[in-house]
Amino acid sequence: ATTITLKRTGDKMPLVGFGLWKVQRSECADIVYKALKAGYRLLDGAGDYGNEIEAGEGLARAIKEGIVKREDVFITSKLWNTFHEKQRAKDIARHQLELWGIDYFDLYLIHFPISLEYVEPSAKYPPEWWGLDGAPHPTKVPIQETWTAMEELADEGIAKNIGVSNFQGSILIDLFRYARIEPQVLQVELHPYLTQESLVALSKTLGIAVTAYSSLGPQSWLELGMHTKTPGLLTHETVTSIAKTHSRSSAQILLRWAVQQGLAVIPKSSNDDRLKQNLQVTDFSLSEEETKALSALNVNYRLNDPQAIHPALGIFA
Numbered sequence: 001a002t003t004i005t006l007k008r009t010g011d012k013m014p015l016v017g018f019g020l021w022k023v024q025r026s027e028c029a030d031i032v033y034k035a036l037k038a039g040y041r042l043l044d045g046a047g048d049y050g051n052e053i054e055a056g057e058g059l060a061r062a063i064k065e066g067i068v069k070r071e072d073v074f075i076t077s078k079l080w081n082t083f084h085e086k087q088r089a090k091d092i093a094r095h096q097l098e099l100w101g102i103d104y105f106d107l108y109l110i111h112f113p114i115s116l117e118y119v120e121p122s123a124k125y126p127p128e129w130w131g132l133d134g135a136p137h138p139t140k141v142p143i144q145e146t147w148t149a150m151e152e153l154a155d156e157g158i159a160k161n162i163g164v165s166n167f168q169g170s171i172l173i174d175l176f177r178y179a180r181i182e183p184q185v186l187q188v189e190l191h192p193y194l195t196q197e198s199l200v201a202l203s204k205t206l207g208i209a210v211t212a213y214s215s216l217g218p219q220s221w222l223e224l225g226m227h228t229k230t231p232g233l234l235t236h237e238t239v240t241s242i243a244k245t246h247s248r249s250s251a252q253i254l255l256r257w258a259v260q261q262g263l264a265v266i267p268k269s270s271n272d273d274r275l276k277q278n279l280q281v282t283d284f285s286l287s288e289e290e291t292k293a294l295s296a297l298n299v300n301y302r303l304n305d306p307q308a309i310h311p312a313l314g315i316f317a
């Protein structure tokens with residue numbers, strides 16, 4: 001299979017998508033265009049990534065040239081933490097659609113289960129969040145209020161499917177207690193250093209599709225020189241030896257490991273060859289032994305700790 005069927009709508013979500021996190025604005029339109037031309041049919045964006053206008057430009061170019069139709073592409077975006085109040089959530093989702101130049105999202109996610117004080121959309125990270133000017137201010141918006149906004153966005157056809165990101169199990173279970181429209185997708189960090197087995201099992205039970213992000217491992221922290229005792233996943237011997245067996249790259253092995261478990265992946269690449277290579281992961285299989293060896297690398301080691309974004313700690317404390 002190359003898609004996952006979402007439970008409520010029956011919509012098909014591609015297993016391999018293109019992630020827009022860390023794609024620079026200056027290169028975003030070109031990269032989105034190239035990704036669509038290479039065959040990607042899912043674009044994973046977010047208000048937080050700051051490149052939605054450019055992503056929309058790349059999409060428009062591909063549509064104009066007849067490479068894709070709007071309905072062929074599964075477009076995901078996310079609600080940033082400063083827009084959790086009901087009306088603000090509804091307004092910003094519409095605004096994000098305008099930035100993209102489209103009239104619906106295939107999927108809209110709550111980016112983090114944490115609400116932060118409203119700031120103008122252009123000032124996502126005011127200096128005080130970084131501890132330069134006192135503590136940041138949380139708002140008192142419960143997830144339930146935000147979820148009501150998400151449900152109304154689904155009712156209105158603004159978002160065909162709705163879901164959540166960076167939610168852990170207990171808050172997900174709580175959401176199911178009151179959801180009129182159940183979340184269709186959970187997007188979380190997931191790779192062999194952070195296998196999230198119980199969260200994946202819970203999602204299966206609840207009928208939610210899981211999208212893994214940072215599938216190639218927690219690279220940027222390593223680039224920053226932290227956790228230097230943990231080798232990058234791409235160069236881990238277990239990964240490179242399996243790659244050799246299959247004559248594939250380490251990245252393809254890591255992506256295949258996720259896809260083979262029924263998890264969607266959204267790797268980002270600014271490089272033409274890597275962008276193409278990351279799409280070629282549905283035409284080979286890992287043995288049970290190889291899958292087990294990769295899963296055994298788990299050390300619960302994460303790049304993005306949702307709790308670390310809480311204002312009480314300071315952002316990314």
Ligand code: A2P
Binds near residue numbers: 019021022219267275
């Ligand atoms: P680059 O854009 O230079 O290819 P994320 O996990 O957030 O999707 O980020 C993926 C990271 O891994 C990026 O830094 C990207 O850099 C790099 N990358 C993407 N594809 C590959 C690949 N096939 N092999 C090695 N590195 C890759």
